[in-house]
Every structure is written in structure tokens, then in C-alpha cells.
Amino acid sequence: MREITYVEALNEALREEMRRDERVIILGEDVQLGYSGRGGLFLVTAELMKEFGPERVRDTPISEDGFVGAAIGAAATGLKPVVEVMYADFLLCCMNQIVNVAAKLRYSTGGQLKVPLVIRAMIGQGRGVGSDHSQVPLAWFMNVPGLKVVAPATPYDAKGLLKSSIREECPIMFFESFLLYRTKGFVPTEEYTVPLGKADVKKEGTDVTIVAVSTMVPRALSAAEKLKELNINAEVVDPRTLVPLDKETIIKSVMKTNRLVVAESGVKTCGVGAEIASMVMEEAFDYLDAPIKRVAAPHIPAPAAPTLEQITIPNENDIIKAVRELFER
Amino acid sequence: MYTKMLEIRRFEEKIGEEYGKGLVPGLVHLSIGQEGVAVGVCANLKDDDYAIGTHRGHGIAIAKGVPLDKLAAEILGKESGCCKGRGGSMRVAYINKGLLYSCPIVGTGLPLAVGVGLSIKLRRTNQVAVSFFGDGASNTGDFHEALNLAAIWKLPVIFVCENNMYAISVHIKKSTSVENISERARGYNIPGITVDGNDVIAIYNAAREAIQRARNGGGPTLIECKTYRTVGHGTTDPGVAYRSIEEIDEWKKKCPINRLRSYLIANRILSEESLQRIEGEVEARVKEAIKFAEESPYPSPDQVAEYVY
Ligand SMILES: Cc1ncc(C[n+]2csc(CCOP(=O)(O)OP(=O)(O)O)c2C)c(N)n1
Numbered sequence: 262m263r264e265i266t267y268v269e270a271l272n273e274a275l276r277e278e279m280r281r282d283e284r285v286i287i288l289g290e291d292v293q294l295g296y297s298g299r300g301g302l303f304l305v306t307a308e309l310m311k312e313f314g315p316e317r318v319r320d321t322p323i324s325e326d327g328f329v330g331a332a333i334g335a336a337a338t339g340l341k342p343v344v345e346v347m348y349a350d351f352l353l354c355c356m357n358q359i360v361n362v363a364a365k366l367r368y369s370t371g372g373q374l375k376v377p378l379v380i381r382a383m384i385g386q387g388r389g390v391g392s393d394h395s396q397v398p399l400a401w402f403m404n405v406p407g408l409k410v411v412a413p414a415t416p417y418d419a420k421g422l423l424k425s426s427i428r429e430e431c432p433i434m435f436f437e438s439f440l441l442y443r444t445k446g447f448v449p450t451e452e453y454t455v456p457l458g459k460a461d462v463k464k465e466g467t468d469v470t471i472v473a474v475s476t477m478v479p480r481a482l483s484a485a486e487k488l489k490e491l492n493i494n495a496e497v498v499d500p501r502t503l504v505p506l507d508k509e510t511i512i513k514s515v516m517k518t519n520r521l522v523v524a525e526s527g528v529k530t531c532g533v534g535a536e537i538a539s540m541v542m543e544e545a546f547d548y549l550d551a552p553i554k555r556v557a558a559p560h561i562p563a564p565a566a567p568t569l570e571q572i573t574i575p576n577e578n579d580i581i582k583a584v585r586e587l588f589e590r
Numbered sequence: 591m592y593t594k595m596l597e598i599r600r601f602e603e604k605i606g607e608e609y610g611k612g613l614v615p616g617l618v619h620l621s622i623g624q625e626g627v628a629v630g631v632c633a634n635l636k637d638d639d640y641a642i643g644t645h646r647g648h649g650i651a652i653a654k655g656v657p658l659d660k661l662a663a664e665i666l667g668k669e670s671g672c673c674k675g676r677g678g679s680m681r682v683a684y685i686n687k688g689l690l691y692s693c694p695i696v697g698t699g700l701p702l703a704v705g706v707g708l709s710i711k712l713r714r715t716n717q718v719a720v721s722f723f724g725d726g727a728s729n730t731g732d733f734h735e736a737l738n739l740a741a742i743w744k745l746p747v748i749f750v751c752e753n754n755m756y757a758i759s760v761h762i763k764k765s766t767s768v769e770n771i772s773e774r775a776r777g778y779n780i781p782g783i784t785v786d787g788n789d790v791i792a793i794y795n796a797a798r799e800a801i802q803r804a805r806n807g808g809g810p811t812l813i814e815c816k817t818y819r820t821v822g823h824g825t826t827d828p829g830v831a832y833r834s835i836e837e838i839d840e841w842k843k844k845c846p847i848n849r850l851r852s853y854l855i856a857n858r859i860l861s862e863e864s865l866q867r868i869e870g871e872v873e874a875r876v877k878e879a880i881k882f883a884e885e886s887p888y889p890s891p892d893q894v895a896e897y898v899y
Contacts, residue, residue: 286712316712317712319743321739322735322738322739322742324731324735324738324739326701326731326732326735327701327704327731327732327735327736327738327739328701328735328739329701330698330700330701330702330704330705330732330735330736331701331702331704331705331708331736331739332705333701333702333705334642334690334701334702334703334704334705334706334707334708334709334719335705335706335708335709335712336705337690337691337702337705337706338640338690338705338706338709338710339709339713340708340709340712340713342705357695357698357732358698358701358702361695361698362691362693362695362698362702366691367897367898367899368676368897368898369673369676369677369681369683369691370673370676370677370681370683370685370691370897371671371672371673371674371675371676371677371897372674372896372897373672373673373683373684373685374683374685374690374691406898407898407899409899430899431899
């Protein structure tokens with residue numbers, strides 16, 4: 262079994278898809294060289310320019326609205342751009358193009374155009390980089406019809422989901438977690454993809470369902486380990502894609518365990534957890550033995566000071582606490 | 591070009607009437623007075639060349655070859671419209687004739703055109719992409735980001751500014767620091783040119799040169815066409831609160847359609863008789879298109895969720 266990092270898995274996905282389909286191009290800042298001279302600030306695009314040349318791996322000026330807009334135009338006329346927008350916070354600089362154009366083009370033209378576009382961005386919490394470099398804006402994009410939202414948590418999923426995303430024919434928001442970049446995991450050498458819209462049960466259990474998103478998946482898994490000591494057997498479900506959401510797997514799990522905690526690292530208000538909790542209330546209320554709990558960040562901008570920042574990032578203890586509360590009623 | 595300009599004029603007059611009858615959902619922005627720009631530019635384009643329009647996009651659509659009946663039906667929100675009624679007046683697209691989209695968010699179409707230019711360059715076809723936009727749009731970040739990208743990547747994109755001097759009610763003197771918008775091309779090291787936007791032949795010639803340069807790998811050009819809308823900003827705006835009647839009348843005298851008509855007669859290119867015949871035919875075509883649109887059914891509610899992805 263081969264273990265590689267999350268970044269290496271993403272890099273392999275890009276390389277394989279660029280080899281497979283010459284319409285795939287990469288656009289973004291520092292994608293050609295980056296700090297290391299190999300490609301990308303975090304090496305996701307490492308060595309790609311060397312293999313595919315500067316025509317297909319393009320450094321852009323710092324003009325997010327401009328180059329994301331250009332990627333949409335290119336996608337609508339025969340290319341398959343994969344755009345890197347560095348920190349997810351910077352997506353705000355191109356919100357107009359993403360929301361008003363990419364997400365709407367197919368619908369507003371009555372199906373005449375397709376926008377096969379992947380926008381990659383990083384969720385960079387926990388590094389003291391402050392309020393405008395630490396946001397987890399998954400829910401913002403879930404709220405926009407016409408976009409799909411992907412948030413892998415393991416190297417295996419990262420590679421398989423990025424490959425699937427590139428093969429889709431619609432705009433995809435692909436969120437990578439900085440905290441997961443260096444984690445290692447099993448990734449086969451053979452060709453495979455992970456379909457969008459399919460959740461993964463990362464750990465089976467019988468007593469409580471923890472739906473964990475992106476960075477929260479490893480934290481939920483270690484929380485589940487510790488909960489064993491309390492004789493609580495937790496099931497951990499990773500939705501992997503938030504739009505489309507695999508409701509079936511989540512509901513099936515809740516029907517089995519009768520309890521639900523949703524864990525995300527973004528802000529609680531109108532967050533991913535709010536959506537999933539409401540969905541379960543609408544469709545599986547009768548199976549719940551306790552109220553649904555949400556673990557998420559407080560409604561506070563990310564501070565730079567480490568002592569403060571840590572409070573704003575949900576961790577494994579928050580999950581354990583939420584689960585315990587469900588059993589202490 | 592005369593026929594096309596007249597089609598636009600008669601078509602938009604009728605759309606104005608349809609709006610008055612309550613048959614047009616949403617907002618409608620007419621380009622009456624500006625017909626020369628779209629027609630002069632698009633006369634140089636082939637069907638597989640791309641154009642991207644704006645909220646004021648009917649003229650661009652007609653100039654690019656969108657059938658009048660499909661356009662009228664789209665504006666009225668009908669299933670038979672070129673976007674099946676999902677786009678409406680401000681979002682017309684008709685890919686069969688290379689009209690990629692119309693972007694009603696001001697400035698948004700320019701980066702899109704850059705991407706089309708990139709795709710043309712990488713696919714090594716000999717097409718060009720044209721982005722139309724107003725003077726107001728030339729103050730957006732998108733304008734500057736797009737010109738910079740097109741310039742550094744030397745893309746076959748023509749930026750056509752329809753400078754009608756007003757962004758809704760705001761006069762260009764209040765919003766823009768340069769005398770001619772074409773001067774901004776210098777900042778990106780690309781050719782910029784200002785032409786009389788009511789002289790369709792001058793526009794045709796300027797566009798031809800820019801398009802040839804683009805096809806030959808010479809990169810983008812900014813063309814500014816100084817023109818005027820003799821109607822209000824949108825159908826609910828009489829257009830007189832921020833402009834004097836004298837100013838409007840002065841520009842009505844410069845009508846690009848009458849101007850070409852006089853030229854054709856004076857140079858004995860077409861007789862009064864044949865012009866009248868053309869005018870009759872245009873009238874009939876437009877009437878038919880509007881009738882088609884009125885009689886077409888609306889999209890069926892059970893298809894509301896189609897085309898989302
Ligand atoms: C980003 C944005 N801001 C505001 C508006 C509202 N709006 C619609 S048209 C318009 C004026 C546009 O002026 P200009 O670009 O000169 O085009 P014109 O209407 O003169 O053809 C405005 C402000 C908009 N559609 N998009």
C-alpha cells in the first residue's frame with residue numbers, strides 16, 4: 262500500500278487529468294514556480310509547468326475577478342480550466358464572476374452553454390494568519406444554485422474528487438484544507454475516481470452519527486476513539502461533497518444511531534451544520550432521540566493571537582462535549 | 591449594414607410598445623441611436639466569431655445574426671426564445687451565431703471575452719472575441735483587469751466601448767478622468783482608437799483593422815465609439831431629467847441610420863425606391879417576429895429546474 266500526502270494526491274490528480282484531456286489548463290497566481298521554483302505556493306501544481314508548458318500552466322496577474330472571469334469564458338468555449346485562488350478568502354474578489362456568471366451561464370442561456378470549471382481554494386485556519394486569511398466559506402457557496410461544492414478530507418478523496426470535478430461539466434468550488442495538506446493516506450496507483458454526491462462512512466458506529474466536514478474529519482475520528490472509553494460507539498460520516506449532498510447516507514446513519522452531531526470548522530450561523538441539521542429535521546425527525554448538536558466556529562473573526570484563535574476553531578474536545586451532552590439528557 | 595441598423599431600430603421600437611402593453615417581464619434597455627456601433631463591428635465577424643453583449647444588448651444580438659423571432663420571444667420570456675425564456679432581455683445568448691452571452695452586471699463581460707480569446711488562442715482557431723460595454727463599464731475593475739490580461743497574453747479580443755456619455759444619469763465628466771476612453775489603452779500598451787459612433791462606415795473600418803490585427807496574432811484593441819442613446823436608460827426612464835431636450839434633438843439629427851441612407855443616395859449606391867422596398871421588408875419582418883413571440887407559449891413550470899448544472 263502506497264501512502265502519499267494530500268498535496269501529492271491533488272498534484273497527481275491534476276497531472277493525470279492534464280495528460281488525459283488536453284483541454285485542461287491551470288490558471289492562478291504562482292502556479293508555475295512558487296517559492297520552491299517547482300510550482301504553486303503549496304506545491305499542488307509542482308512540476309506541472311515542466312511537463313505541460315506555460316501555455317497550459319499559466320501564472321496570472323493578481324486580478325481574481327479578471328482571471329476567474331476569463332476562466333469562465335474559456336470554459337464556455339472549449340477549455341477545462343482549473344483555477345487556483347490561493348486562500349478561500351480571496352474568492353470574495355471574484356464573487357461576481359463566480360456567482361453571477363459561472364453559476365448562471367448554463368441556466369440563463371437555456372442550456373446552450375456549459376461551464377466545465379474547477380475553482381480550487383484553500384481553507385487556511387489555525388496559522389495565526391488573521392481574520393481575512395482564515396475563513397471557511399463553504400456555506401456561502403452552498404447557497405448559490407448552479408455551483409457544486411467539494412471538500413475532501415483525505416488524500417484518497419482529494420485525488421478521486423479532484424479528478425471527478427475536472428470531468429464534470431459545471432462549475433465546481435473545490436476546497437482544500439491547509440491543515441490536511443501534509444497528512445498522509447493510502448492512495449492507489451491505479452486509476453480511480455470518487456463520484457461527487459456520495460458521502461463516505463469513515464467509521465461505523467451505532468450510538469451517534471457525527472457528520473464531519475473537511476478539516477473536522479480527522480478530529481471527529483479521534484473524538485470517536487476517545488468516546489469509546491465512555492462506551493459510546495460513534496459513526497463518522499464525511500459528506501465529501503456538500504452540493505450535491507448525499508442525504509441518503511446521512512439519513513440512513515441517523516436512522517441507525519438516532520443521534521446527530523454536525524461538525525464544521527466554519528462559522529455556525531447559517532453554516533453547513535445548519536443546512537444538514539434542518540435537512541435531517543425535515544426528513545428523519547421521528548428517528549431522533551435527542552436534539553441535533555452543531556459544532557462550529559463562533560460568530561467572531563479569526564484573531565491573530567494564538568490563544569484567541571484556538572478558541573475560534575472547533576476541535577475534537579468540542580465534538581466530544583457535544584456528543585456527551587446528547588447522552589446526558 | 592443599412593438593413594441591420596433599421597432592423598434594430600424598428601425591432602426596439604416595437605419592443606418598447608410591447609413593454610407598454612405589459613408583455614415584457616423585467617427591465618428593458620433600448621439602444622435607439624446607437625445602432626451603428628454593433629452593426630459596424632459585427633459586419634466584420636463570421637458566425638463562429640464570438641461577441642459578448644451587455645444589458646443594452648438587443649442591437650448587438652441582431653447585428654450578430656440572432657433571428658428576430660427567437661430574440662423577440664426571449665425578451666418576452668417565451669420557451670421559443672433563444673434561451674428558452676430563462677435569460678430575458680438582458681441575458682441574450684445564441685451560440686449558433688456566436689453570441690456567447692450578454693452580461694447585465696456592468697463590466698462583467700470583459701473578462702469573459704478574455705477567456706474566450708484565451709480559448710481561441712490555445713485551440714489555435716482563427717476566431718476573434720468582441721466585448722461590447724458602455725462608458726460606465728470602463729470605470730470598473732473588470733475593465734482594467736481584462737485589458738491587462740488580454741494585453742499580456744496577446745489575445746484576439748476587441749474591446750468595443752459604446753460611449754453614450756451617460757451611465758444611467760451620471761455624465762461621463764463626473765465619472766471619468768480622461769477625455770477619451772481610448773486613451774486608457776496606452777496604460778496596457780495596446781492600440782486604442784476613438785471613432786464617431788454614429789458613422790457606421792468609420793466603425794466598420796476601425797473594427798476591420800482591429801479584427802485583422804487580432805486574427806494575425808497582433809493582440810487586442812480598444813475601440814471607443816462616441817454615440818448617444820436618444821431614448822432613456824431603460825423603458826421606465828424618459829431620459830430628460832439629466833439631459834436637455836436640445837442635446838437630445840441635436841443627437842437625433844446625427845441619427846446613424848439617416849446618415850447612411852443619405853450617403854447611399856448621394857453616392858447612387860441604392861435608389862430611393864430600393865431603400866423604400868428594404869424599409870417595407872424590415873417592417874414586415876419585425877412585425878412577424880413580434881407576432882411569433884406574442885403567440886408563443888411560456889415555459890412549462892415543470893421544467894423550472896432544468897439547466898441548473
Ligand atoms: C456592477 C453594476 N452596478 C450597477 C448596475 C446598474 N446599472 C445598470 S446599467 C448602468 C449604467 C451603465 O452605464 P454604461 O456602462 O455607460 O452603459 P449604458 O447603459 O450607457 O449603455 C448601471 C449603473 C449594474 N447593472 N451593474
